[in-house]
Amino acid sequence: MVLDSLSLWQWGDIIRVSLFVVVILLVRFSFTFLIKRVFRHKDGVEKALLSLVNWLTYNGILVFLIIYFSDSKWLFYNLFTIGEVEVTLFLILIAVLIITLASRLSRILNNYILPFFYERHQLDKGLQFTMERIIHYVIMVIAVFVSLTTVGIDLSALTVFAGVLGVGIGFGMQNIASNFISGLILLFERPIKVGDRVIIDEVIGDVVKINMRATVVRTLENEHIIIPNSYFLEEKVVNRSFSDPRLRLTVPIGVAYGTDVHLVKEILLSVAREARSDNPIIINSPEPFVNFTGFGDSSLDFELFIWISNPEEVIRIKSDLNFRIYEQLNKNDVEIPFPQRDLHIKSTFNPIE
Known part of the structure; x- marks a missing residue:
């Protein structure tokens, strides 16, 4: 009889939970269909609402399971103790719900709401990324504190743990702590920012992401370099986009001795004017x-200086100028020399008479 009752009770639980899940999924489907119909021309609002509905769906199922099994001993079994608080699976699930809600709100805010603000005020990519990181960190820190206090954990009870953690950071996590603090400095002081073109050890690349520990730089060959944040504060880094995106482009040219230097000057300036009329970046x-x-050694050496507004176009514009210069020098019969060396052979052969 007992076994039969237990079996019936377990099947009853399965049926009730399954029905609830089916109802929740049907409600989710209905809301999803309605949102897509009403907000189909407002992409940001549609994605934000769909993200929130998905979170409410799956976390709603989790809340239902917590409430349904609230009388079960396993849900309130003491896993470990912090201070005077007995940490149970129930408390952990509540904390997880709060943190996941904060994470979802941060994602919705940064991905779907703030872009309207950025577009309206025409903020650059670097400032957008900085604001997104700061908002995310603030929301998550608040969520952690709220989750701890909600489940009844006294934060003062964590002082011992914080002390041990501080000692660990001091000895074994120096680099991680240094890079994390350096990342915060990069976000606030902004010596580099997302979208900047930088030169690191003669490698040219664009900053694509500033994480908590490292910065990701994408090279012109589409390779990604992971660089510790502290590097940008301790080493010399060339930032072509720091305050003024304009860049002086230098094109070296060598012509043969005996060439009319004034003609060369006029050819180079005419090439620059022609390129400027064809390309607004110049x-x-x-x-x-x-x-x-x-x-x-074998040439008269010149340099053509022009200014461009976008550092990312350096290679393409320089190549275009080289094509134009070579074409115009050929049209005007201006010789481009190549290095020459004279080889003298001294014979040491003494014929035997």
Whole structure:
């Protein structure tokens, strides 16, 4: 009889839980269909509401299970003790619910709501990323504190644990702590920001993400370099986009001795003017300038200076200028020399008479 009652009770639980799950999923389907119909032309609002509905669906099922099995001993079994608080599975689930809600709210805020604010105020990518990280960190820290206090854990009871953690950071986690603090400095002081073009050890790349421990830089070859945050505060880093995105582009040219240097100057300036009229990235001010650098071993050396508004276009514009310069030098019969060496052979052969 006891076994039969237990069997009936277990099957009853399974049926009730299954029915509730089916009802919740049907409600979710209905809300999803309604949101897509009403907000189909408002992409940000639609995604935000769908994300919230998904969270409410799956966490609603979890809350139902907690309430349904609230009389079960296993749910309130003491796992361990912090201070005077007995930590049970129930308390852990409540804390997890609070933290996951905070994480979802942070994601909705950063992905679907704040972009409207960014677009309205025309904020650059770096400032957008900084605001997103700060908001996420603040929300998650608040969520952790709220979850701990909600389940009845006195934060003062964690002082001993914090002390031990501090000693661990001091000895075994120095690099992690240093990089984390450096990441915060990068987000607030912003010597580099997301979207900047930087040069690190003669490698050119774009900053794509600043994480808690490391920064991700994507090179021109689409390779990703993971660089510790502290590197950007301790080493020399060239930031082409720091305060002024304009960049001076230098194109070196060598012509043969005997060439009319004034003709070379006029050819280079005409190439710069033509390229500027065809490409708006080449700016009018400062004006293009030809620098006669000196007398090389086999050539007269010049440099063409032009200014561009987008550092990311350096390679493409420089290649275009080289094509134009080579074409114009050929049209005007200007010789581009190549290094020459004279080889003298001294014979030491003495014929035997």
